[in-house]
Amino acid sequence: MEFIYPPTCLLCQADISDGAHQHPAFCTGCLNKLTTVTVDACLRCGAPIGPFTVATDHCILCKREGFAFDEVIRLGLYREETRVACLRAKNPSGALLGRTLANCLIDAQQIRLSQQTFDAIVPVPEHWLKRLVRSQYAAETMARQIATRLKVRLATDILAKARWTPKQAKSSPVQRRQQQQDAFRVVKSSLHGQSILLVDDILTTGATADAAAKALKRAGAKRVVVAVVAVSPPRV
Ligand SMILES: [Zn+2]
Ligand SMILES: [Zn+2]
Known part of the structure; x- marks a missing residue:
């Protein structure tokens, strides 16, 4: 190991x-x-789906959302042990756990990850003010590990958080969307035709990943796949 x-x-x-x-x-x-809990998930948004639903490209939950990302690859659902693990991985001492969770994600989703090639691995960025006070943050720790394992370039300089957004846990899904609107901008040149693996620790409503994917696509990215450790259970 x-x-x-x-x-x-x-x-x-x-x-x-x-x-x-x-x-x-x-x-x-x-x-x-x-x-x-990696089985029976919607390929598009990662939400769990019933045994009689076909996991093609849209489930009933994400059909109405029109997400800018193309696919969600995830390890589990944001509950019980996975929730505890995600919360601990955010701690200053959580880097080892974060890297280990990234490994578990790659191992569990080896088939889907090997079916496509990526030009860059991009962590969902934090605002620079938040970065000042944190020694490590989970999305970047996980992205770094995924980049090492998949032997793809880690690009922490492509995407930036353009403005401060309030803590999402206290906001409704509609508010989250509004708060994340245009919250990201692409710093580096054109991403024309590129396929990006966007990494975050948790996908809740999808508003953050959607806003980040929108910015990447506006800069020319052809495809944005989101990789997360956990997806929060159905957002009905
Ligand atoms: Zn879906
Ligand atoms: Zn244990």
């Missing part, structure tokens, strides 16, 4: 030094909860 892990599970702190656990960072119980 590429990282040095402590002898305890990164999520529940159970002792995993006995060699009985298949993952070097998580106990079997936590690993199963993190990785068993």
Whole structure:
């Protein structure tokens, strides 16, 4: 393994030094909860769909949204262990967990990721003021790991957050959309014809990823695929 892990599970702190656990960072119980929800998701927005729905390109939830991104590739749903893991990965000491979650995402979605090629991996950026006070932030830590694993260029200088947006947890889906409108701008030249893998830790309403994807497409990107650790359960 590429990282040095402590002898305890990164999520529940159970002792995993006995060699009985298949993952070097998580106990079997936590690993199963993190990785068993990858099936039956809408290919377009990552929302869970029923067994009788075909996961083609739009589910009932994203049909009305008209997202600017083309696809969402995700590990799990934002609940239970996955939620705890995402929250901890945001901490200053969460980089190891963030990189490990990125690895779990790549391992779980190897087929979909290998079916396409990307010109650049772009983390959803934070406003520079927020970056000043944080030693690491999850989206960039995860994007860096995904870029290393997929051997694709990490581009942290393409997309910038043009203005401060309020904390999204306190806003309604409609407010989120309004807040994220034109919140991003492409700093670097033309992305003409490029295929971008946009990385974030969580996709909630999709408003942030949508606004970021819009900016990338306005700069010429042909395709924007979003990779996240967790998608929040149906936004009905
Ligand atoms: Zn555990
Ligand atoms: Zn959908």
